[in-house]
Amino acid sequence: MEFSIAELLDSFSDGKLVAPKAVEKKLGISDEGVRMLQVTLDALEKVGILEKDKGRYRRVSEDGVVEGRLRCSSKGFCFAIQDEEGTEDIYIKESNLSNAWNGDRVLVRVTRDGMRKKSPEGEVRLIVDRANPTMLAKVKKVDAGYRAMPLDDRLLFEIDLTETDDIEDLGAAIDKLVHVEMVRYPLGKHLPLGKVVQILGSDPESTADVALVCCKHNLPLRFSEELRQAAADLPKSVRKSDHKDRQDLRKQFAVEIGNAAAISLTKLPAGWELGVHIQDVSAYIEADSPLDRLAKRRLRTIYLGKSLIPMLPEIEVFGQSERLTISLLLNLDQDGAIKGMEIQPSIVAVDHQIDYAKAQAILNNDVKTDGNLKALLENIMTVGELLRQQRPGGLTITLPDRCTESSIQEPDDGAQGIPVIPESMPVYGAVAEVMIRTNLEMASHLHRLALPSMLRVQNMPEMSKFEEKQRLLESMGAKIELEQPEVIRASDYQECLAKIAELDDHNSRDILKYLFLSVLRPGEYGTESGPNFGLALEGTPYIHVVNPRHRYSDILAQRLLHALFAEGRDRRSSRSKEGVDLRSSSCHGQISWSVLPTELERQIRSTIELLAPRISQKEDLAIKARNDLEGLQKAEYMQARTGQNFFGIITGVQSYGFFVEIESLLVEGLVHVSSLKDDWYEFPQTNNKNKNRQQTVLVGRRSGRQYSLGDRVEVQVKSVDYYRQQIDLVAIPPEGVVAENGAEPAKVEAATTELAATTDQSEE
DSSP states (O other), rough: OOOOOHHHOOOTTSSSBOOOHHHHHHTOOOOOHHHHHHHHHHHHHTTEEEETTTTEEEEEEOEEEEEEEEEEEEEEEEEEEETTTTTOOEEOGGGTTTTTOOEEEEEEEEOOBTTTTOOEEEEEEEEEEOSSSSEEEEEETTTEEEEESSSSSSSSSOOEEESSSSEEEEEEEBTSSEEEEEEEBBBBOOOOOEEEEEEEESGGGGGOOHHHHHHHHHOOOOOOOOHHHHHEEEEEOOOOOGGGEEOOOTTTTEEEEEOOEEEEEEEEEEEEEEEEEEOOOGGGGOTSSSHHHHHHHHHOOOEEETTEEEESOOOOGSSSSEEEEEEEEEEEEEOOOOEEEEEEEEEESSSSSEHHHHHOOOOSSSSOOOHHHHHHHHHHHHHHHHHHHTSSOOEEEOOGGOOTTTGGGGEEEEEEOOOOEEOOHHHHHHHHHHHHHHHHHHHHHHTTTOOOOOEBBBBOHHHHHHHHHHHHHHTOOOOOOOOOOBBOOHHHHHHHHOOOOOOOHHHHHHHHHHHTTTTOOOOEEEEEEETTTTTEEEEEEOOSSSSSSHHHHHHHHHHHHHHHHHHHOSSSSSTTTTOOOTBBBTTTTTOOSSSSSHHHHHHHHHHHHHHHHHHHHHHHHHHHHHHHHHHHHHHHHTTTTOEEEEEEEEEETTTTTEEEEETTTTEEEEGGGGGOSSSEEOOOOOGGGHHHHHEEEETTTTTTOOOTOOOOEEEEEEEEEETTTEEEEEEEOOTTTOTTTOOOOOOOOHHHHHHHHHHHHHHH
């Protein structure tokens, strides 16, 4: 199906009658999908979600019906979790699930209100969006054929399997780990039906971690032969005919670092001339071509450590030094403030293409190179710092290199909304500042021309998650007060980072920065400006434009610019003698007319409205997939070190135990209370004044011994569940205390440091 129920219902969100034709256009439904749309509309009318009036439909408003994400346990207890903070979770009995699965988005009718400590109860009214189109499973033989048993123990069902051309003999998959794709979800008493896409291995441990993540999140690993051929058929290099209507900037000395746009930079007597030259991907990927439809499905490249799941196949012309570009040319004063700018379709010749490691090595004098390149890199470092100072309050975080493998693939603020800088590569931070300024200036220019753009926003972190990390920081002696209660500002976050920087122990600093990074929300896209928490922007328009080979939002920005170049009206009417330069900041404040033809502007806005929610979801998926890979890699690393001792910091305390982040490794494990053999540990009994204190410490009932938030403790790796990424630890008792299992304290701080160093070396 070309659309989800969630996308369809969003078309009726304002309560107005909507014609099917309008829905077709809004969702971009093809001729083949029109019949399925009508069937779906009729079905939603039949179950009372929509009502029909003279061939048009509207959403029915129902009291007591809420939308949420289904979260189930391995024992079959399921709750609908609502999006809005502070709302109650709704308990749903198995008999009321209506074949909904863990993770599905559902409409729930509340059948019983909550009372005292009991949650409200409900029943699934409609499955809005399925969360498990594919899954990992084990295959078994049954009398009627073959079935798959999901590896996720929260999916409490079996799946009938059908043979396919790719896997004709399912007998070869018995007891193997497989990637299953759903063919049909449960229907009445019929089990769900699926097909085996790939046989992976005997168990998760024997399967490549990237393959596991791709299967779990349904990330495509291959391109069809048709798409590879479409990429091969594109021009291999810039042709003479391509030069038309482009500014020739090939004499400018330019460098491309990592996935960032190429940069040229010239020192002037009164400032700088900065050029950012973005590959003109839209010049080759035409709208609605096979490669465009591919990019529109994938929406972005997914970075998984040193691997990636690309949005587009390899296209030879993009690797050439001479290339078609869209250039942002900035005139900066000596402090990095913008004095003027222009945007031009151009052609450049990139003199050097290097990664961040080599760029830093050149700056450190570890690698010899020509003087022009080193001078350019030094100037980029200088201007990057000036630009950072021009956005006061904007956030950055510096972490050990091993924690930044995925983040440095993003040339700007990326999916997490702030630059995450490797400790050994400050050049990445400078380049990111140049890219962020490019995004800002492009967005500002389009906004001043009143053109619709794919704007990016990032809301403040969830208050509860931020408060958890705030309590941890306070437990280590750094108290933070919010400027405004219940509102987290970038300045509050910045103050936390400043307090962390003042801590003496570098291991504690790394742990806290890593944990504070985890509270940031993924960015979202839309047509309206809003807050950008990580960049400390409030209502300032911001777009992504510098990475079109890897983000579809950036391709859309390029197409908007080309529409401006080709069809932009530079004067109110043809009778006006003088026009304005639509490519320059000189036109700002001079325009009081519609720059683009009305129908073209409407089409652009409609495309953005259609794709913005999908791109937002893909950003969220990119972060989840990356975190999943990191979790698997950490679990594998610790599994090989079962029985070894480490030091760590207590980062969370619950009634069932406490979480420890292991120093240097940034790996979290759980010490369960049942493993604390020297006493019975529980939350202390306190009065209301000390209620917060109760949630940060476990106290031994007999001895009074405490395990408190922020404490440094010694732990031993007890066991590791690789697929679930769960690491169980045992606390090593203090000197003089012998646990029931006879474990003795061990001096392992030096071993931990040595192990971390070994990790860094193995990853270089």
